[in-house]
Amino acid sequence: MERKSIDAGKSGRKPSGAAVIRPELTTTLFKALFEEWAETGYAAISLERVAARAGAGKAAIYRRWPSKVEFACDAIQVVCLGLPDLGDCCSLRKELDAFLRKTRVVLRHPMIRKIILDAAAERDRTPELSAVLDAVVAARRRFGNGMLDRAIARNELQPDLDRELALDLLVSSIYMRMILRRKNVSIAELDKQAVVIESAIKAC
CATH class of the missing domain: 1.10.10.60 (Homeodomain-like)
Structure with missing residues (x-):
């Protein structure tokens, strides 16, 4: 995202007296x-x-x-607002599996683990930072709502489910394990999480 990009023109030469934002x-x-x-x-x-x-x-x-x-x-906006398109994986379980695997890749990065915790602690002290983090969370929840909509269309979920609770359930277990407890999660454990999350969402 370039807030102050400068057009150097088709020739590629720097404008006189101006710096080029690369x-x-x-x-x-x-x-x-x-x-x-x-x-x-x-x-x-x-x-x-x-x-x-x-x-x-x-x-x-x-x-x-x-x-x-x-x-x-x-x-944060450039790095965090881009979400992978999982598409329709034909079942809620498969979409949960794909979602958890992609989330695991992100949360395994040691730098990201540290920044997530620090950013959460900084929210109350820096309103501007809090606003952009709220936007990231909102984008993630829109992504999750797409999963729920597809599951409802496939008659896997009831249309009147508690969406807020269901969206919380999507990430709570992997976040608790990998960020708060600082544990790694194996693929087998992810599969178990997907089974449990699916059952819990169906009960919402």
Whole structure:
């Protein structure tokens, strides 16, 4: 996401007196930000260190974002709002299996584990960060609602199910195991979770 992209024109030459915002450097800056965040926590992030990690000057950050919080919010939106399209897997169980496997891949990353916990702790202190995290959660729940809609259309679920509870159930067990308890989850355990979650959702 480029908040202040500058068009260099078809020739590719820099406009006179202006710096060109390079997308590849923006991506590198996002990666450096997340590395710093995982090591220090959000409150202690140093933009000087982030720039140094990216092999750039601090001005490269301020050409793109006026503050640390806007930098962090853009990074979260770019990385977290893109959701894989599972499509119709023909049954709720298969969709749950696919969803849990993709979630497991994300939560196994040690950097992501640290950032998730720190971001949750930071929500009450940083309203702007809280707003973008709310947007990420809302996007995840829309994705989950798609799964529920397809299951209802296949007559696997009742139309009047408690959706809020069902959506909570989709991620609660894997989040508890991998983030709060810091345990790995095997594929066999994921399969068991899918069975239990399906049964629980059907009881909603």
